[in-house]
Amino acid sequence: MARPKDEDLGDDFSYILRMADTDMDGLKPLATALTSVKGVGARTAIQICKNTGFDPHKLAGFLNMDEQEQLRVAIESYADAVPSWMLNREWDLESGRDLHITGQQVRFTTQDDISRLRTIKAYRGVRHASGNKVRGQRGRSNGRGGLTLGVSRKK
Secondary structure (H helix, E strand, O other): OOOOOHHHHOOOOOOEEEEOOEEEEOOOEHHHHHOOOOOOOHHHHHHHHHHHOOOOOOEHHHOOHHHHHHHHHHHHOHHHHOOHHHOOEOOOOOOOOOEOOOOHHHHHHHHHHHHHHHHOOOHHHHHHHHOOOOOOOOOOOOOOOOOOOOOOOOO
């Protein structure tokens, strides 16, 4: 899709929208722009657009302040509006509830989960701590970090 001209956009067009501690590009369609928020993927973005009644193909910069606030509220209350299988954190360990975390909460929650696995010395925690593959991938030949080892040539 070609970039629209500045005169076609109008004076009240927002080139950057701020949602969930993330800058969204106003020149992208709303569903695509929402995916820049951590914890919001393509399926979640389309569902948020359906919940609010906004067109997912409309440019995000055309939203006025009231619609932006409505979108912020929809992102925060997403967990209440959809079934539990559409959430990214079912049965949170601390609260025992089904949550949908966004923004910086995703990073903090992941770090907390990994540190918990390390402290209880679970297999996954030990693999995380040593920097090895965690989910059963092959570690002997692929995914090596550091300098390459090779056969030195005879002189």
